[in-house]
Amino acid sequence: MNIGITVYPTYGGSGIVGSELGRELAERGHNVHFISSMLPTRLVELNDRVHFHEVEMMTYPLFEHQPYDLALATKMATVARAEKLDLLHVHYAIPHSISAILARESIKQKRFVPVITTLHGTDITLVGADRSYLPITRYGLQQSDGVTAVSKFLKQATIETFDFDEIEVIPNFICPQHYQKIENSPLRRELAPNGEKILVHVSNFRPVKRPLDCIEILAKVKAKGGNAKLIMVGDGPERAACSYRAEQLNVKENVVFVGKRANIADYLGAADIFLLPSELESFGLAALEAAACEVPVIATRIGGIPEVVTDGETGFLSDIGDTEKMSDDVMKLLNDEEMRLAFGAKSRELAVSRYDSKIIIPHYIKFYEQILSQSEQKQNA
Incomplete structure (x- = not known):
């Protein structure tokens, strides 16, 4: 054709x-x-x-x-x-x-x-x-x-x-060969040289994506003793506000803004947890890409996300704006390596079986x- x-x-x-x-x-x-x-x-x-x-x-x-x-x-x-x-x-x-x-x-x-x-x-x-x-x-x-x-x-x-x-x-x-976990990722060592767990957010930084919530989640995770860095991939109107909020919450050193990137799979392949706190997602393509890379997803229970993320099995879902619960869910995964790896493996399995x-x-x-x-x-x- x-x-x-x-x-x-x-x-x-x-x-x-x-x-x-x-x-x-x-x-x-x-x-x-x-x-x-x-x-x-x-x-x-x-x-x-x-x-x-x-x-x-x-x-x-x-x-x-x-x-x-x-x-x-x-x-x-x-x-x-x-x-x-x-x-x-x-x-x-x-x-x-x-x-x-x-x-x-x-x-x-x-x-x-x-x-x-x-x-x-x-x-x-x-x-x-x-x-x-x-x-x-x-x-x-x-x-x-x-x-x-x-x-x-x-x-x-x-x-x-x-x-x-x-x-x-x-x-x-997704193409399963393109999106997959990267063992011993050099990018991971670059982003988290001190062994921090990596949280990743990918979006166009529009208000509907609520990227500011990611900063709030990180700050709460740090306050609860979590050793994590937040990698923000993309750019858009909320970018400056996110940087300012990170400074206000004293987590600026734990947030890395990398801008727009073509190699999204490299960042997802090096991640531990993916954050998607949007107020509207008709599907959640970024969540699917993360799942294919064996990355559990912390997201909102809205739109088409429940079709991609199985609550309690491949990630955790919350109400819009509930950064307290989202930070608790991040901590569950950070404190339980066996759970995090199991969630990741199941994420990959479902992503490939349904969306290859x-x-x-x-x-x-x-x-x-x-x-x-x-x-x-x-x-x-």
Whole structure:
């Protein structure tokens, strides 16, 4: 198949999943064409089967804001015709599904290209649910030829918000060979030269991720006698506030901010415990990546996280903002090495048995074939 994929090329779950999906599809013999404003995150290599088409923006005095959605639609239509695409697969509903639908309609007399929209979370729970965007988001869902969601939670949230239930649940995935525990990690020795246990948080440091809670958890762990360092991977609007809060709580020397990193697996492979205190997660991709590296997860009991983290078996779940319980849970794992290792082993087992790319990618391919078959039947009717 010739597949067009559009993602936000920034540091976030939808961009990561879209990039990894394209790479996995190419490895299985499909041709993948990424259509975006810049090279998507984690897309580090282009080859005969992985192509990139940059969306060019027009600068014109009349436009206070550059019309990216229209530029994207134009590029999608151009690539679809030139490369004879079989389908367009867009990640994140707004504006990608609308742009893809516009592209499909603009060229349908020459070539019909079905549109598949994958919902990742905030495109539905925050952006799409806003009253000003709700009608156009519902239209995007209804006019897509196929819709998928990354968790059962997100499917249910979409049904409740948009009264739309024609949704296939295809969860996020990991490559077990890429995400695994690293024995005698040199990075671990660098980050914790004095033998401290390593707590890791990975996010885009937006308020919804509650990175400040990680600082609070560390401070409480230190007060309870825990010998730990907190490694904060990523960057975003809450970064400075986290640094200031660490200084206020006298744990600045125990917090390391490493910024955005491509080698996330190296940090997870060297970690002892992963912190994910978010107030909203439709799936929790970072938690899955940590689990695959045999790292127990301390997280909030919200959204799709319970589908990834089994409370009391692969990690511990708490209410939003309950940093006291989260710090207690960290201490349980720090004080009981046997429990921590058992949780880690079970995490890896469940991550691989449920979310291995060898299981999930064929699910996507089967869905593609189903949509293409349905579209062909409609065209011939």
